[in-house]
Amino acid sequence: MEVRTLVLGLFQTNTYLLVEDGEVVIIDPVSKSERIQSKILEGERVVGILLTHGHFDHIGAVDELAELYQCPVYLHYNDYELTQDPQKNYSQTKKIKLKSKLSFYEDHLHLGQFNFFIHHTPGHTPGSVCIEYKDRLFTGDTLFKHSVGRTDLYKGSSQDLKQSLRIIAKMDPHLVIYPGHEEQSTLADEFKNNPYF
Numbered sequence: 001m002e003v004r005t006l007v008l009g010l011f012q013t014n015t016y017l018l019v020e021d022g023e024v025v026i027i028d029p030v031s032k033s034e035r036i037q038s039k040i041l042e043g044e045r046v047v048g049i050l051l052t053h054g055h056f057d058h059i060g061a062v063d064e065l066a067e068l069y070q071c072p073v074y075l076h077y078n079d080y081e082l083t084q085d086p087q088k089n090y091s092q093t094k095k096i097k098l099k100s101k102l103s104f105y106e107d108h109l110h111l112g113q114f115n116f117f118i119h120h121t122p123g124h125t126p127g128s129v130c131i132e133y134k135d136r137l138f139t140g141d142t143l144f145k146h147s148v149g150r151t152d153l154y155k156g157s158s159q160d161l162k163q164s165l166r167i168i169a170k171m172d173p174h175l176v177i178y179p180g181h182e183e184q185s186t187l188a189d190e191f192k193n194n195p196y197f
């Protein structure tokens with residue numbers, strides 16, 4: 001297994017490519033589709049696009065890549081409205097409104113050879129999720145290294161975030177976290193050093 005990281009866009013958001021035996025899952029295709037494409041090697045097959053939530057700085061290249069790779073796109077149903085309304089996803093002048101067919105998460109997701117656990121962790125947005133694969137946890141803007149996502153945006157909720165952190169607190173401390181912004185960490189380190197736990 002390999003995780004390739006690209007840092008893209010105005011807010012330096014992380015796009016992750018999760019690669020296993022020639023199959024690729026794109027997590028949060030931020031923007032600059034051609035740069036994401038350039039990280040996918042000859043012979044590799046994109047089997048899906050997964051979104052941690054619906055904010056503009058995580059979804060800018062979804063339509064282009066879904067069309068190019070003819071792959072499904074998944075998000076949590078509660079963030080669907082964000083992807084359809086530039087005011088709610090804060091894309092401003094870019095006016096992002098996804099046209100791709102969108103599928104909604106259940107607790108488990110099978111894509112190619114990948115088996116994901118999808119944890120609904122609202123707070124930053126109502127449809128924020130953490131995506132677990134083997135010993136990795138893609139946390140979007142729910143959990144950052146030593147911090148958490150803001151809750152003052154559209155339909156954010158600090159109460160929901162607190163509850164979501166209680167869910168994360170029960171997870172395996174060995175999980176390596178891959179946040180939507182900035183660097184990786186481990187849950188063990190977060191439980192010890194993140195003041196929000």
Ligand SMILES: [Zn+2]
Nearest residue numbers: 053055124141
């Ligand atoms: Zn966000």
